[in-house]
Amino acid sequence: MWRRYLVWFAHEHLDFRHAEMDSILSVLGIPIKYIEPRSIKKPYWIVELPSEDCAKKIASRSVLVKNFIELWSRAKTTTQLHENLKQSLKNDTGSWGIPHGETELSDRHICPKELIENSCPKNKSFKVVVETFCKHFTMAEKVKKIEGFSYLPLEGPVILKNPDVILLYAEFYGDDPNNVPEQPYDVFFGKLVAEGQRDLIQQHSLKKRRFIGNTSMDAQLALIMANQARVKSGDIVLDPFVGSGSLFVAAAHFGAYVWGSDIDFMMLHARTRPTRVGQKVRTDEESIRSNMRQYGSESKYLDVMVSDFSLPLWRDGMKFDAIITDPPYGVREPTEKIGIQRDNYTLSEEHLSNHIPSKVEYHIQHIYSDLLNFAAKYLEVDGRLVCWYPLVREEYHEDQLPNHPCLTLVANSEQVLSKLTSRRLLTYQKVHDNDSSLPIDTSAGTHNFREKYFSVGEVTRRERKERKAEELAANAVYRITYAETSL
Numbered sequence: 001m002w003r004r005y006l007v008w009f010a011h012e013h014l015d016f017r018h019a020e021m022d023s024i025l026s027v028l029g030i031p032i033k034y035i036e037p038r039s040i041k042k043p044y045w046i047v048e049l050p051s052e053d054c055a056k057k058i059a060s061r062s063v064l065v066k067n068f069i070e071l072w073s074r075a076k077t078t079t080q081l082h083e084n085l086k087q088s089l090k091n092d093t094g095s096w097g098i099p100h101g102e103t104e105l106s107d108r109h110i111c112p113k114e115l116i117e118n119s120c121p122k123n124k125s126f127k128v129v130v131e132t133f134c135k136h137f138t139m140a141e142k143v144k145k146i147e148g149f150s151y152l153p154l155e156g157p158v159i160l161k162n163p164d165v166i167l168l169y170a171e172f173y174g175d176d177p178n179n180v181p182e183q184p185y186d187v188f189f190g191k192l193v194a195e196g197q198r199d200l201i202q203q204h205s206l207k208k209r210r211f212i213g214n215t216s217m218d219a220q221l222a223l224i225m226a227n228q229a230r231v232k233s234g235d236i237v238l239d240p241f242v243g244s245g246s247l248f249v250a251a252a253h254f255g256a257y258v259w260g261s262d263i264d265f266m267m268l269h270a271r272t273r274p275t276r277v278g279q280k281v282r283t284d285e286e287s288i289r290s291n292m293r294q295y296g297s298e299s300k301y302l303d304v305m306v307s308d309f310s311l312p313l314w315r316d317g318m319k320f321d322a323i324i325t326d327p328p329y330g331v332r333e334p335t336e337k338i339g340i341q342r343d344n345y346t347l348s349e350e351h352l353s354n355h356i357p358s359k360v361e362y363h364i365q366h367i368y369s370d371l372l373n374f375a376a377k378y379l380e381v382d383g384r385l386v387c388w389y390p391l392v393r394e395e396y397h398e399d400q401l402p403n404h405p406c407l408t409l410v411a412n413s414e415q416v417l418s419k420l421t422s423r424r425l426l427t428y429q430k431v432h433d434n435d436s437s438l439p440i441d442t443s444a445g446t447h448n449f450r451e452k453y454f455s456v457g458e459v460t461r462r463e464r465k466e467r468k469a470e471e472l473a474a475n476a477v478y479r480i481t482y483a484e485t486s487l
């Protein structure tokens with residue numbers, strides 16, 4: 001029997017919510033019904049799933065879901081919610097009911113009475129938790145709300161730490177902290193059936209990671225990327241701009257074997273300047289492999305190689321299940337590739353043996369056209385490329401994103417970095433094998449983010465200076481006026 005759930009989300013990375021859920025449903029092959037339109041303004045969705053097991057499976061992957069609650073009642077007012085629950089206790093039809101003539105969106109749904117009665121028999125401990133969105137309540141106020149449910153036939157003992165059953169009462173007061181109503185807009189009650197992977201964010205936190213670099217990816221975003229890539233056990237995943245390997249940790253957590261490459265020898269050998277404040281030298285403990293060991297994923301670590309991405313080292317026919325990567329933006333690390341500026345230069349025989357190649361600028365548009373071409377050639381069909389793409393917000397147009405005829409853009413979520421800049425997590429799915437007859441558009445991403453980032457930075461610095469000067473001037477006028485009126 002399909003069951004109705006309240007999915008309660010963390011109020012973070014809102015633009016990634018739909019994309020993460022769609023990817024998880026797709027990798028697990030789970031169908032879903034949305035009972036009302038999905039929103040990112042509200043911290044919840046109401047959905048129906050084929051079974052409780054499906055809710056548990058989704059929760060075992062999601063970092064943005066806080067929990068799944070088997071929904072017993074939902075109403076616009078607390079009085080109606082209690083009324084629904086009381087009616088439900090008389091509902092022995094074994095199914096859900098709505099008053100005649102009302103729709104699925106009615107707030108007078110009643111649930112089968114067994115849902116409530118079977119939840120807390122005498123031998124099972126329980127507790128009721130209160131969750132409120134956009135309004136804070138003291139413990140005493142929360143206890144009062146909990147006491148309002150005393151008519152429920154909950155027979156087991158109340159235990160606060162690890163009870164057998166957790167019941168949840170949730171109130172939603174809108175999403176505008178400057179305009180909080182007296183009464184909630186929506187109230188919910190039900191049984192917690194599964195918790196999302198919020199704890200994993202702490203476990204994988206960069207603060208506790210053995211080896212990090214200046215551009216290591218935040219643990220939560222790395223896990224979202226692995227979900228976007230639909231990583232599953234036994235997959236082979238590549239990060240061609242691997243740096244300190246932070247994306248390996250997330251991909252290996254979901255069971256993938258990981259390969260990586262990077263142009264920076266010092267980074268791959270953990271010999272760059274330490275990233276942590278106060279640390280003078282890197283320790284022997286710091287390496288990508290030791291990170292993998294730290295999280296129990298060493299067996300998933302294939303290897304990393306020093307290599308320039310513009311000169312791919314993989315033989316034809318090699319295929320990856322997913323490519324997850326964060327290419328350089330040229331802000332905190334250089335965008336370089338091997339090459340020489342001079343035309344028609346050939347290296348003499350005598351210099352060849354000890355030659356250290358020179359580097360030239362690797363423009364962002366070339367990085368992304370190389371990346372999409374690479375994905376078209378080396379991804380399995382249906383495999384995904386998940387990569388970040390930096391941009392100046394006011395110049396963003398979806399139709400200017402990098403594109404390739406073998407790849408379909410299936411998700412595009414924005415992380416705002418500053419008032420003027422952001423980066424987008426782009427998820428492409430390979431739909432065809434590379435076919436030379438398909439036209440390739442190499443104009444992908446025709447901007448130079450680095451130049452714009454710094455020129456925009458210039459503007460904001462100048463703006464800040466000007467604003468400060470204006471504030472000082474205004475203050476001076478105020479002081480003079482005040483001095484004049486006080487005389």
Ligand SMILES: C[S@@+](CC[C@H](N)C(=O)[O-])C[C@H]1O[C@@H](n2cnc3c(N)ncnc32)[C@H](O)[C@@H]1O
Nearest residue numbers: 216217241243244246262263264308309328336
């Ligand atoms: C944003 S960082 C990636 C950070 C990485 N996700 C981590 O967890 O540390 C980009 C990486 O691309 C590398 N890179 C720059 N140019 C490259 C090139 N031509 N080929 C391969 N790697 C390159 C840089 O050395 C840097 O480590």
